Amino acid sequence: MSTSLNLYEHLANELGGLIASRVFAPGDRLPSIRHLAQQKRLSVSTVMQALRLMEDRGLVDAKPQAGYYVRHRQRMMAVMPDAGHLQEPAYVGINNLLMRILKANEDPSVVQLGSAWPVDELLPLKRMQKTVAAVARRDQSLLSTVSCYETNHPDFSRQIERRALDWGRIDPGEIVVTGSCTEAISLCLRAVARAGDTIAIESATYFVLLQLIESLGMKALEIPTHPKTGPSIDALEVALNAGLVQAVLLIPNANNPLGCVMPEANKQRLAALLSRHDIPLIEDDVYTDLCFTPQRPWPVKAYDTSGNVMLCSSFSKAVSPGARVGYVLAGRYAQDIALLKVVSSGANSHFFQAVLADFLTGSAYEIQLRKMRRALSQRIARMSDAICGSFPHECTVSEPQGGFVLWVSLPQQVDALALHHVAIERGVAFMPGQLFSASGKHGNYIRLNCGNAWSPRVEAAIATLGELVHRAA
Structure with a gap:
């Protein structure tokens, strides 16, 4: 027992010294358990004991199916005020x-x-370049054909429908392809609110969402937001009961700028609350694929039974900002949003939709x-x-x-x-x-x-x- 204890403590101290001297910097992955066991001529169980000791000391974090990573120094953010501190809409x-x-x-x-x-360097630009060339060779008509009213390319819509199967089935008729996630959000705002109406938002929230609200002559009501769990449902309920809000605009997964993810229980409660008050939610889902959680978080839309939730997203953050293709799963507002899309900016390029559909078909995206x-x-x-x-x-x-x-x-x-x-x-x-x-x-x-x-x-x-x-x- 004594020898085993000394061995795993010695390994933990050795690795801790390498972290202190920045041989392994914050965010770096440590060598695998098997590699350390072979390199140090130790048993797997001894290495695991050493890594658990380092975890207890706050030096590393274990990530499921990924290994152990060096932890960075942390300074916890203060929790923001809750329901009793609502400001007036502005x-x-x-x-x-x-x-x-x-x-x-x-x-x-x-x-x-x-x-x-x-x-x-983080984007798959070479793979996209090859995909663009392949799609252009396969169907040259995509480079010349323009539809006056059909926003969606069927292959792209099919990929959106398939990806949604992770959290539920959607009606293909609620998919509206747009020029970006930003355009999708703008169309949703125009479909459910008018100048002078109040939109509930997180505090803090992405400045482009505030730009959209400003450009449409609407007001914003800031909902206190926890740096880990997202907007206060209690505070939002107070605002809804007071009749202050005509629509809600949130980033539930990987909020920009806080990076927080709403717990699933909060999402369920939010969907039920909005359904009860018949208030629409515009859900900005653009960062969900880049969440670090063990499983991809579900959107609020997964819990929506009333068609009130409009989920907006794109592949600009992970594949190609220049493709300019976004979409909205528009719920019961699909017809209104599709009409607004065609009237305001026309149909989207079917060519880049086909390119993205091709990229999403195989394993390249994952x-x-x-x-x-x-x-x-x-x-x-x-x-x-x-x-x-x-x-x-x-x-x-x-x-x-x-x-x-x-x-x-x-x-x-x-x-x-x-x-x-x-x-x-x-x-x-x-x-x-x-x-x-x-x-x-x-x-x-x-x-x-x-x-x-x-x-x-x-x-x-x-x-x-x-x-x-x-x-x-």
Whole structure:
């Protein structure tokens, strides 16, 4: 017994030393149990004891069927206020500010930690190039034929229907193909609400959703949102009982910017609550395929029995941002949304729908998702660890369950907009927290994109931001 104990403790200490010296950095996968057993000439059970001891010490995390990964330093975010702190609905006014920030962020000389797009190296561009050529050779008519009213290519619709089988069966008639997930959300808003109506949203939420609400002359009601479990159902119920809300717009899986995933019980309760009040939900599902959870989370739509839920998504984050193909599973609003789509922008390119359908048919997409999830979780861990090492101690960092952004709280006295102005001059771009609120909240928060490969340049950019935050605080 004594020898066994010494052996596994010795291995745990040895691996812990390698982690401390950054031979294994945050997010890195440790060698497999079998490899360690062979390399160290130990039994499998001894190696497993050592890894469990490291897990108890907070050095590694076990991921089912994936192995052990180096844990990063964590600073827990504070829980946000709940139902008793609802604000009044407000008209949104972020467009002018947002355009100034986006223009400044596009400077090619700065380190791009602002826009939430994956870099080219993570996308299957060569495979897509071959697929484009193959589809063009197979059916040249797709390059010339345009329909005035038929939005959907049958092969693409069939793939959407098949992928939905993971959580339920859908009526093919509720699929409406759009030019992007953003267009799908815009069409849904126009179908269920009018100027002056109030849309319930998460706080914080993706600024493009606020842009859409602003452009349509609608108001936003911010629902307090937990950094791990998502929007407060209790707070939303208070708003619904008061008759404040005409529609709800949420990102239940891998919220942008928090990265949280709503528990399945909350999704069930939300679907039942909205059905009882006959209030539609527009569900932004674009990041669900990039969740790090052991199983792909179900959407709220999986629990919808009334046709009130409209699920919007695309393949832009994991396959090709340039393909410009999105879709909505529109429930009982399918006819209205299809008409709005044709009237506002016409039918979509059937060619790129056929290309995506071809890509989705085999195993290429699942392979691509596994590659992206692994890379993104490692990059998030690296950046989170670097923030904990460079930023003031009172700063906290989100623990995203999907996507590739981090939400960072700064000391209360730090203004994220003023910090952005100084950071751009020092060659670092990010998104200030004020852009993620209809009422200008989150002024001491910033969002950082982790889609870039970790490099000395990115590491230096985080150190620079940490220095600027220290000065501002």
